[in-house]
Amino acid sequence: MKAEVKELPAEIMELQMGPSHPATHGTIKFNLKLEGEKVRECDVEVGFLHRGFDKSCEQATWTQVIPYTDRLNYASSLINNVGYAMTVEKLIGAETPPRCQYIRVIISELARIYDHLTCCGMASSELGAITAGFYMIEARELITRIVEQLTGARLTVTYVRIGGVKHDLPDGFAESVTRTFKTTRKLLDDCDRLLSRNRIFLDRLSNVGVISQETALDYCLTGPILRATGIGYDVRKAFPYLVYDQLDFEVPVGTRGDNYDRFICRIREIEQSMKIVEQALAQLPVGPVWIDDPHFVLPEKEKVYNSIEGLMHHFKIIMEGIHVPEGETYFAVEGGNGELGFYIVSDGGGRPYRIRVRPPCFIAMGAFHQMIKGYMVADIVPTFGMVNMIGGECDR
Amino acid sequence: MAESSQLETIQRALGAKVIEMLRPQGDDVVMLDRSGLRQSFLTLKKEPELDFDFLSDITAVDYWERKEPRFEIVYQILSRARRARIRIRVPVPESDLSVESLTPIWRGANFMEREVWDLFGIRFIDHPDLRRVLLYDEFRGHPLRKDYPVNLTQPRVPERKIDGTFVDERSHNKLMRLKKSLGSKN
Numbered sequence: 001m002k003a004e005v006k007e008l009p010a011e012i013m014e015l016q017m018g019p020s021h022p023a024t025h026g027t028i029k030f031n032l033k034l035e036g037e038k039v040r041e042c043d044v045e046v047g048f049l050h051r052g053f054d055k056s057c058e059q060a061t062w063t064q065v066i067p068y069t070d071r072l073n074y075a076s077s078l079i080n081n082v083g084y085a086m087t088v089e090k091l092i093g094a095e096t097p098p099r100c101q102y103i104r105v106i107i108s109e110l111a112r113i114y115d116h117l118t119c120c121g122m123a124s125s126e127l128g129a130i131t132a133g134f135y136m137i138e139a140r141e142l143i144t145r146i147v148e149q150l151t152g153a154r155l156t157v158t159y160v161r162i163g164g165v166k167h168d169l170p171d172g173f174a175e176s177v178t179r180t181f182k183t184t185r186k187l188l189d190d191c192d193r194l195l196s197r198n199r200i201f202l203d204r205l206s207n208v209g210v211i212s213q214e215t216a217l218d219y220c221l222t223g224p225i226l227r228a229t230g231i232g233y234d235v236r237k238a239f240p241y242l243v244y245d246q247l248d249f250e251v252p253v254g255t256r257g258d259n260y261d262r263f264i265c266r267i268r269e270i271e272q273s274m275k276i277v278e279q280a281l282a283q284l285p286v287g288p289v290w291i292d293d294p295h296f297v298l299p300e301k302e303k304v305y306n307s308i309e310g311l312m313h314h315f316k317i318i319m320e321g322i323h324v325p326e327g328e329t330y331f332a333v334e335g336g337n338g339e340l341g342f343y344i345v346s347d348g349g350g351r352p353y354r355i356r357v358r359p360p361c362f363i364a365m366g367a368f369h370q371m372i373k374g375y376m377v378a379d380i381v382p383t384f385g386m387v388n389m390i391g392g393e394c395d396r
Numbered sequence: 397m398a399e400s401s402q403l404e405t406i407q408r409a410l411g412a413k414v415i416e417m418l419r420p421q422g423d424d425v426v427m428l429d430r431s432g433l434r435q436s437f438l439t440l441k442k443e444p445e446l447d448f449d450f451l452s453d454i455t456a457v458d459y460w461e462r463k464e465p466r467f468e469i470v471y472q473i474l475s476r477a478r479r480a481r482i483r484i485r486v487p488v489p490e491s492d493l494s495v496e497s498l499t500p501i502w503r504g505a506n507f508m509e510r511e512v513w514d515l516f517g518i519r520f521i522d523h524p525d526l527r528r529v530l531l532y533d534e535f536r537g538h539p540l541r542k543d544y545p546v547n548l549t550q551p552r553v554p555e556r557k558i559d560g561t562f563v564d565e566r567s568h569n570k571l572m573r574l575k576k577s578l579g580s581k582n
Binding site: 221330 | 450457
């Protein structure tokens, strides 16, 4: 055969991928400019799930905002609850009791495991590894059952309150966590053997969607995407909150900043999270789970039903809302996808004046065109999968 | 404490650009003048003693009928090496709603500034692509302003023209037939 390469006609074709595409879990539109199959430009259109989170929060009392935060990143709603409650507590100047702090660590890490399992499971099944995807979904289902046992809900939990958590851990919680983690570890081990050295999986992920350290910082990326480039920025380590400084865990980092490193970072973070939960359960102190301040805490039901003062107290808190002192603050926790920050302005009334969420995956979508530039159309699927865009959080 | 010395260093580096320095709830807050804003941020980023190399967030607050100037743009930046956060607040009067864009310093500011433009209607000078991001182009007004009523409904938007884009004739014809049978005008 002659080694003569014929130039293919390089006409730029415009293609609109989305807003509802079977391979992208989430409503998002990519306006692509293609040269053959190569992506020359990618304009990301978000906002299909915009429902005015900020505006709705301004109408609600401080406690009524908690259900709204569930619906941000619905794969890790417990972390959103914790982040919001802690920001308001910072504004109040209250510190929760140690048992509450440990419980918050446990639920945050359970939510992180759930989030990473969702992301990795979906991404692998989109690439054809349905079996591995199902294994991860099975592991996720076990985590959901723990969450259900704890909060009574599977997805929109509304478990954390300002000044505490709704109720203490149920009986036999530690045992069910131990049992679940045993199965989860086995399932993850299976997935590891199925995927980590699988030729097809490696070819689809490695050296795709590469982003350098400088570019990642330039685009304000956080979470597994930043850590895959080798920068170990994690809010839990950089600005420790709750009792993370008393727990022993590592922050896994990658080397190349491609999709495979992101995948491995997430899988290794699941292991670290399980380690944290086990440590926190072993160290769990005894004590109350609420702050001792009647301004923010609802009275006991017995008092509400049997005394006029208790009923009035209950009525005031429910109808007027708690009163948060005037001021503004910013507080960030490490969410499933990166730094989840809340900026809250209070005017001293029963309702927040302004609530802003720093959504990690919205900012990651701002860098998506950089990640995908020069790669194939088919590479959008794994790259988008590893960004883990959650519509509820991205579009708010 | 290290935090207060951080504010002193900023005062020394930025001089007259600093309007006020606050410490609410233990956070360091600096009110900055909007003239030469990009240069101020460049100083904050490049000054070795400050080293604020990471932009965390950009948002705005509307203090309608409460405060003058009406708007404030709020930047959260942090130094990874020194493990320090700082909040920069920039007042913007209603008469001239514009500030310099930070996209030349951090490209990630692109989406965040587009969001502020979308929801508050504050323009960013030298922004490469200032379009709406969360809402659609035909949306009227900027919903996070305090004078935008919560229950306001938006007018129906006519269908966009499809000239110039590829149309699958079969599905298009089917759509047209469907519209005809339903008696739709547009």
